[in-house]
Amino acid sequence: MALLPILEFPDPRLRKVAVNVEHINEDTRRLAKDMLETMYHAPGIGLAASQVNVHQRIVVIDVSDDGDEPRVLINPSWEPLTEEMQNYQEGCLSVPEFYDDVARYSKIQLSAFDEHGEPISEQAEGLFAVCIQHELDHLNGKLFVDYLSRLKRDRIRKKLEKKHREDAKDALYEAKVKMEAEA
Numbered sequence: 563m564a565l566l567p568i569l570e571f572p573d574p575r576l577r578k579v580a581v582n583v584e585h586i587n588e589d590t591r592r593l594a595k596d597m598l599e600t601m602y603h604a605p606g607i608g609l610a611a612s613q614v615n616v617h618q619r620i621v622v623i624d625v626s627d628d629g630d631e632p633r634v635l636i637n638p639s640w641e642p643l644t645e646e647m648q649n650y651q652e653g654c655l656s657v658p659e660f661y662d663d664v665a666r667y668s669k670i671q672l673s674a675f676d677e678h679g680e681p682i683s684e685q686a687e688g689l690f691a692v693c694i695q696h697e698l699d700h701l702n703g704k705l706f707v708d709y710l711s712r713l714k715r716d717r718i719r720k721k722l723e724k725k726h727r728e729d730a731k732d733a734l735y736e737a738k739v740k741m742e743a744e745a
């Protein structure tokens with residue numbers, strides 16, 4: 563098991579379009595396990611492979627209250643089952659600390675394969691439906707901030723760019739302290 567580093571907006575790698583998984587095998591299952599561990603640790607209710615810089619169509623989700631219902635979705639797709647939309651205040655592990663309302667279809671038909679290659683076909687509503695639409699966007703290089711005004715998106719981008727500069731500075735300082743201690 564391993565925790566995987568999560569890419570953060572505005573990293574251009576989050577804009578890549580992921581490709582279908584051709585063969586579901588041990589490597590796929592290992593990646594899905596690591597993604598679930600990373601998601602639970604964050605903590606989050608979903609994670610797309612794109613967010614850990616693997617540009618394959620793999621998503622993990624757990625919207626249960628107790629966090630004990632992991633789902634692995636491979637090559638997922640969805641279609642709306644209603645024109646009705648629901649607003650939900652979304653967050654994203656790739657856009658840490660920012661939350662805003664996004665309108666999503668309230669009822670969808672999900673198709674995918676599980677980690678054993680078994681086909682999945684089910685209806686989704688509520689938070690599960692929101693999460694599926696959010697994760698599928700990631701696989702297509704899209705983020706929830708793309709639904710916000712340019713003003714809001716730019717403000718978020720500038721704040722995260724500042725955080726990334728400070729994180730890099732802190733990491734450099736820590737490395738220096740460690741090197742001096744070892745010298």
Ligand code: GNR
Binds near residue numbers: 605606608609655692
């Ligand atoms: O943890 C997450 N919470 C969340 C809340 C509302 C709508 C979508 C999400 S998904 C997010 C984890 C994440 O970034 N998945 O890509």
Ligand code: NI
Binds near residue numbers: 653654656
């Ligand atoms: Ni996200």
